[in-house]
Amino acid sequence: MRALSVLVVTTLALALLPVLLIRAVWGRMNTGRWLEEELVVGRNGISIRQKSFAGLALGRRLPRLWHVLTGEYAWVGPRPVGKDDLSDLAIRDLVRLEARPGLVSLGTVRQAMGIAHDGIETLERATALEWRRRDSPALLVKALLTSLVSRRRTRQGAGFSLFGVEIDDRTMSETVTELIEAAEAKRNLRAAFVNPDCLNKAFQDDNYLTALHSADRVYADGIGLRIAASWHGHSLSDNVNGTDLFPRLCQEASRRGLSLYLLGARPGIAAAAAKAMRRANPSLQIAGTHHGYFRGEQSEDVCRQVSASGADLVLVAMGAPRQEIWLQRHHRSLGAPVVLGVGGLFDFYSGRIPRAPQAWRDLGLEWLFRLWREPSRLWKRYLIGNPLFLYRTVFAGRRDLMA
Ligand code: UDP
Numbered sequence: 001m002r003a004l005s006v007l008v009v010t011t012l013a014l015a016l017l018p019v020l021l022i023r024a025v026w027g028r029m030n031t032g033r034w035l036e037e038e039l040v041v042g043r044n045g046i047s048i049r050q051k052s053f054a055g056l057a058l059g060r061r062l063p064r065l066w067h068v069l070t071g072e073y074a075w076v077g078p079r080p081v082g083k084d085d086l087s088d089l090a091i092r093d094l095v096r097l098e099a100r101p102g103l104v105s106l107g108t109v110r111q112a113m114g115i116a117h118d119g120i121e122t123l124e125r126a127t128a129l130e131w132r133r134r135d136s137p138a139l140l141v142k143a144l145l146t147s148l149v150s151r152r153r154t155r156q157g158a159g160f161s162l163f164g165v166e167i168d169d170r171t172m173s174e175t176v177t178e179l180i181e182a183a184e185a186k187r188n189l190r191a192a193f194v195n196p197d198c199l200n201k202a203f204q205d206d207n208y209l210t211a212l213h214s215a216d217r218v219y220a221d222g223i224g225l226r227i228a229a230s231w232h233g234h235s236l237s238d239n240v241n242g243t244d245l246f247p248r249l250c251q252e253a254s255r256r257g258l259s260l261y262l263l264g265a266r267p268g269i270a271a272a273a274a275k276a277m278r279r280a281n282p283s284l285q286i287a288g289t290h291h292g293y294f295r296g297e298q299s300e301d302v303c304r305q306v307s308a309s310g311a312d313l314v315l316v317a318m319g320a321p322r323q324e325i326w327l328q329r330h331h332r333s334l335g336a337p338v339v340l341g342v343g344g345l346f347d348f349y350s351g352r353i354p355r356a357p358q359a360w361r362d363l364g365l366e367w368l369f370r371l372w373r374e375p376s377r378l379w380k381r382y383l384i385g386n387p388l389f390l391y392r393t394v395f396a397g398r399r400d401l402m403a
Contacts, residue, residue, distance in 0.1 A: 002071065009069045020062060027054035035063060039083035043100045048072045050080060064103055076109055077102025110362065114226050114239040117172040117248070160234045163203050163392060165194060165212050167220050167229075171238040175219060176248050183258050183312040183338045190331050191217040191340045193242050196224035196389035197381045198320045203392065208321035211328040223364035224386065228393040242342035246315070246349065250277045250284050253313065259285035261306050261336065264292035264317030265346040272350035287311035292318040299330060307335030314339045317346045 013020070028034050031054040042048045051063040067073035073080075080101035081089060089096075159168045170178070182189040192215045194202070202209045212218055220229065221241035229236045253260055260277075262270040270289035278284050287309035294302055306314055314336045316323045323341035331339050347353040356369035371382045 005068055005071075005075070009065050013065060016062070019059065023053050023057070023059040023062060026057060030055045030057075040080040040101065041083055041086055041097060042072050042080065043097065045097060046072075047083065048080070048101075061103075068103055072100070074100040074102050076104055076106055079105045079107075114223070114236060115244075115361065117238065117244060160229055160232060162225075162228055162232075163199050164209060165199060165202055165218060167194065167218050167225070169229075169234070169237055170217075170219060170240055172240055172245060172248065174237075175217075175240050175245060176252050178217070179249060179313065179338055179340070180252050180256060180258065183253075183336075184256060186337045188331070189216045189338045190327055191215060191219065191338075192320075192324050192327075193219045193221040193240065193341070193343065194225065194320075195221040195241070196228075197385050199225075200385050200389055200392070201321055205321055207325050211321065211324040214328055215324070222366075224389055228389070231393055242315075242340070243345045243348055243355065246342070246345050247277070247280065249313070250281050254281040254284035257285070258312040259287040259310065261287045261309055261311035261314045262289045262317070262346060263302070263306065263314060264290075264323065264342075265344070265350070266293065266352075267291040269346045269350045269352055270317070272352070273346040273348075276349050276351070292316070292323075299326070300333070303330050303333035307333065311336045312338065315342045316340065317342045317344060319343060 024034055033054040036052050036054050037049045038052070040048050040050045048067060051066060052060050053063060064073060068075060077099050078096040078101060081096060159166055161167065179189065179191065181187075192198075192212055194212065198208075198221075202212055219240040220226070220236050222239055226236050226239065250260065260274075262274050264270060265273075268291070270291065274286040274289050278286060288305065288311065290302055290305060311334075314334050316327055316339065318326060318341075320341065320343060323343070327339050327341055344353070348355045353373065356366040360366055360369045367382050367386070371378050
């Protein structure tokens with residue numbers, strides 16, 4: 001890794017030589033100095049004389065590449081702590097001193113990727129230790145590419161439409177709040193998540209399209225949607241997927257005394273996922289669980305069981321489009337105000353299928369990990385589906401764009 005870093009820095013410095021020279025001369029002409037130095041604290045409290053070009057113009061931070069070369073800085077890591085700020089550092093933030101400071105902060109990277117669900121400060125603290133050994137120039141390159149793609153902001157906050165499906169733009173915490181508030185107010189809310197595979201299916205399946213049209217919320221799940229949205233000049237606020245939402249929803253539901261019913265997946269899986277969630281949130285109320293392999297004519301019986309449980313929120317994991325179409329038909333018979341189609345997430349939380357490690361998710365490669373684990377089931381979805389989705393985004397989706 002060290003040799004690779006040296007190679008990357010040297011190549012970058014050579015490629016950027018004219019820019020570096022112009023910026024250095026500009027600083028000198030405007031401030032009388034070539035460089036400025038600030039004392040910051042690195043890993044294990046070592047002092048670093050952090051170098052910047054003089055003056056506040058663009059490119060000020062370029063000399064920090066030098067610190068990557070010397071090994072004092074990592075490519076990605078916590079923000080460096082100024083020597084003067086050291087005494088003000090909260091105890092819980094001391095963990096930042098256990099990792100090498102990053103050229104780019106972890107929070108910035110995950111924000112660019114649309115996965116900074118818990119806010120930058122929390123993220124940096126939580127991941128400083130985890131990243132001590134996992135620095136990666138690849139992550140930096142990916143973050144830069146993603147932020148370039150996401151930079152074309154024209155609209156924000158409103159929804160947008162893709163292949164005739166209206167998609168809501170929400171952050172993860174807004175989503176949790178609106179679901180919990182609807183459950184508390186007993187206001188009906190049916191929500192779906194869509195990823196490229198879902199939109200490919202909706203493109204050909206009118207029943208699914210109708211189910212999505214009539215849903216109260218359709219959340220954008222994953223990097224594919226982010227790319228498609230930005231193609232149409234819309235910068236999505238977040239990546240709102242069921243898998244990351246689930247633990248947050250459970251935590252909030254348990255705080256507010258709301259109960260959940262988990263319906264779907266193979267026998268025993270929903271119950272195992274419920275157990276895992278109760279381990280993390282001991283006061284969480286699980287109203288009941290049921291597998292998702294029942295015949296159409298058994299639906300009424302299943303609805304009766306859910307309704308009798310008195311659940312406030314029902315999570316249905318039977319795969320798209322089955323879960324969305326089923327929920328459209330049966331929402332009213334379930335007795336619960338808030339219902340969500342959540343895909344395969346009980347499999348992850350029950351431990352039946354491992355989820356991609358954080359490093360893969362940071363790189364937007366969760367799909368590749370899933371493909372590697374279940375190639376025969378998923379190759380078509382990803383290897384044909386993803387390019388098809390991008391093709392449709394570029395050539396067919398354009399006419400569907402609306403504010
Ligand atoms: N499933 C189900 N009933 C069915 C078909 C599937 O409960 O008739 C479950 C399956 O066991 C899995 C989930 O639905 O837990 C969907 O998995 P998939 O990987 O297709 O979901 P996605 O990738 O869309 O999240």
